[in-house]
Amino acid sequence: MAKKKQVRIPQETIRRIALYLRSLRKLKELKFNIISSGQITAYLNVSPEQFRKDLSYFGPVGKPGVGYRVDNLIHHLERILGIDRECRIILVGVGKLGSALLAYPGFLNFNFRIVGAFDSDKEKIGKTLGKVRVYDVSEMKKFIQHDRVQLAILAVPVESAQHVAEKLVACGIKGILNFAPVNLNLTQPVRVLNVDMATELMTLTYFVNRILAG
């Protein structure tokens, strides 16, 4: 995955690439073979120039005067993101939200497989939700190391989030998708992405009030 230049790649570029990929999958289903930057961005709130610029960080892939081969581009983007092979993930915290996430079909579509769920509630341990079995948190380390798991979804209550996150990092986890409404403080080289519904709603409220104010 050779970066072309020493130029730093914006995080937003990566996020958009994930978006392009989702869109391309749909276009492929609809039997598109070749598409242009204008076609793919038409329904994405992204300009064609932005799309081409995003791709340019990773080297040429389209044909001037023609466009992009859909298959080719999908594979290219999957390689960039590192999801061209199966990514094993674990889920910690099998409450209401955690259970819902276990059933979320979107993950498998993109080569993510939840290999285990973990909780400290004896009631839940041993059960199987969807196709995923729930284990005791004390078994996390074994799992993470045996299956070379890099990513964890954290869906525990806010009180235990920091503690569990530290434990995950100690077990070797490199990326955390955090659903707990708290800022995790971790020193190790871990990447954390927060998904915070309440914060999103507050942001939305602000902008809605702006719309209504004119």
Place this chain on the structure above:
Amino acid sequence: MAKKKQVRIPQETIRRIALYLRSLRKLKELKFNIISSGQITAYLNVSPEQFRKDLSYFGPVGKPGVGYRVDNLIHHLERILGIDRECRIILVGVGKLGSALLAYPGFLNFNFRIVGAFDSDKEKIGKTLGKVRVYDVSEMKKFIQHDRVQLAILAVPVESAQHVAEKLVACGIKGILNFAPVNLNLTQPVRVLNVDMATELMTLTYFVNRILAG
């Protein structure tokens, strides 16, 4: 809510203000009365300067040489975001994810109240989850207009998301928190915020591979 200048306020500033608010609530619980920009940002991955700059868009609120009164600042930020009074929201799509969101306690903490849930499944209509009753989608308009609801959480399957979103806008909804993995195309003045778990995981995978590569 007088904006001080004609300067456009960055969206990230608004998102961070929501973050500050969450943090301040916690500090208040811990009996802090006065805090400085350094104290509040210490655990937030935000610099004190950034914090002060963010606040500066909305006029002075702290005391030089002293800091900020926690109570005062909380109220100030709530007013900025428009959540100083109760915000009524609805939820559409009572599947696994929708049900989990109904039970999410974080909303109420910030003055959001889900006044109704909607689904097209006759099995679900009439039931009460948590304290929220599930209604037929055909009753949405009545609700939205009667309760002056501005915000909707969209948790329907991806196939119906665009259709339902259009319906919501037609009913007068001004902001949508969209959990369906699709880019909604809406022309009216509506604000859409997307929460897409698969996209987040892909982004995370990219950065984790970067960490491991050095």
Place this chain on the structure above:
DNA sequence: ACGTGTGAACCGATTCACAGCA
């Protein structure tokens, strides 16, 4: 002619540096 790829120009957000108040 058409559409990609990309350096350059532009624009907006963050960081810096400091004036001013308690």
Place this chain on the structure above:
DNA sequence: TGCTGTGAATCGGTTCACACGT
């Protein structure tokens, strides 16, 4: 002195404009 508030400088990302390949 300590900390806020903010113009100015810097930095990074997006947009523009166009050279090049088909």
